[in-house]
Ligand SMILES: Nc1ncnc2c1ncn2[C@@H]1O[C@H](COP(=O)(O)OP(=O)(O)O)[C@@H](O)[C@H]1O
């Protein structure tokens with residue numbers, strides 16, 4: 001085990017985070033605050049409670065997930081894309097580092113960052129809406145699992161991308177719509193029956209539902225199904241990354 | 254003594270179908286400075302990349318210090334440091350942070366005293382807290398050398414180390430390379446400057462179009478393939494080479510004041526004695542004479558031309 005390498009990569013990535021602390025944290029916190037003001041306070045006061053939860057409180061888990069997903073993906077994809085772009089990746093490729101070690105360093109750092117952000121958003125939300133967390137352990141578990149899984153996914157995008165457009169396109173064109181349509185702002189049960197079925201194709205539905213369950217004990221789909229879906233996605237990402245390193249896809253000539 | 258690097262049957266075909274290395278066999282001796290000499294596009298960077306793990310070989314095997322670089326990559330790579338041809342650095346990092354990062358990446362515990370010594374050797378110490386983007390090109394190259402040496406490798410690859418480098422850095426670099434060799438490090442450098450190979454190397458391998466054309470001790474190479482020239486400065490200019498010398502390897506300078514005779518330095522009979530006697534018979538007198546050896550450059554050009 002090359003522990004020193006994991007530590008070096010992790011520190012390097014966290015240092016980058018530290019340098020851009022304001023950008024990394026301020027903009028997601030600001031945009032989340034705006035959501036609370038608009039949807040939670042202004043419009044939310046005219047929307048009835050959903051499943052017995054006030055609308056302002058109802059949207060918290062979805063908003064955290066929204067930021068968590070996009071930040072995990074962008075942190076991790078940027079982390080591996082930049083060395084490819086500047087050419088400094090030669091060092092990683094020539095180092096005595098296994099793919100699993102590199103992954104722990106890069107993905108660990110990306111997931112740490114987005115978890116810090118998630119916690120910060122939860123704290124910010126508390127300023128607007130009083131809420132309780134029914135299952136704190138599961139809340140943290142969902143937060144961590146989601147952060148890791150989507151950081152892995154971001155890592156794949158970063159390896160695959162050969163330009164800045166590609167780096168942006170997946171979060172923008174895929175993740176954002178899926179999150180908005182995944183029940184951040186409404187319960188899937190509020191949709192007409194056909195759309196409820198269609199919505200279940202969307203993996204983000206399971207994330208938000210499970211996460212919301214950890215807060216309020218109510219969910220659109222069974223929490224076990226949510227956990228299983230995240231697990232499946234996590235394993236799929238891991239297998240794909242293993243293949244990337246073994247085959248050298250877009251990393252080695 | 255077992256070679257420190259042993260390459261057998263190495264070939265590389267890029268995804269484009271281009272065959273950059275064609276069945277390379279090469280052994281690098283422990284502790285030597287080996288120069289891989291070849292024109293642009295010969296396959297030098299590809300060869301280094303294959304040893305260091307940047308390029309996936311299409312065939313063949315590579316051992317570094319006894320370790321198979323694919324199966325036992327950890328042990329092999331720990332021994333190797335690489336300064337690539339391209340300048341690529343992390344713009345926003347400080348010199349100290351980037352060199353410490355490299356040391357960790359290669360599995361070594363922190364050692365501030367060693368990093369300090371390294372930075373001082375490379376005249377980087379007073380820049381240790383500077384962001385890399387604020388450094389000049391030459392300084393950046395020093396940083397890349399420091400990164401490559403940060404984990405105390407026993408094998409160092411320098412890919413075109415002096416391309417675009419100023420005189421001072423070049424001198425420092427050669428001094429450093431000699432110092433490293435004295436401490437037991439094996440150095441493999443690539444270059445397309447013949448003077449560089451001539452000046453630095455113990456042995457020279459010539460590569461062209463993905464093939465190693467020859468590997469030779471520098472001195473032996475010079476002696477084996479080297480031609481010598483004898484130049485005679487004449488008392489009186491000649492209009493042309495006298496007919497009696499037709500077919501001899503003689504050339505007359507444009508002003509008619511000098512005759513140049515080319516001969517094989519290694520051969521038993523250089524023909525110089527006979528030449529001087531015959532010149533005397535013809536009444537051609539000379540003021541002075543001087544002999545010179547041909548440089549590696551001439552050897553190199555003739556080798557590559559032979560292949561073409
Ligand atoms: N990634 C690549 N894909 C296809 N061909 C390549 C690639 N990299 C290098 N080549 C080709 O392989 C040959 C050898 O390149 P290289 O090893 O860089 O030569 P050198 O370092 O001796 O100048 C060149 O003709 C180059 O165009």
Ligand SMILES: [Mg+2]
Pocket residue numbers: 297298299338412413
């Ligand atoms: Mg090259």
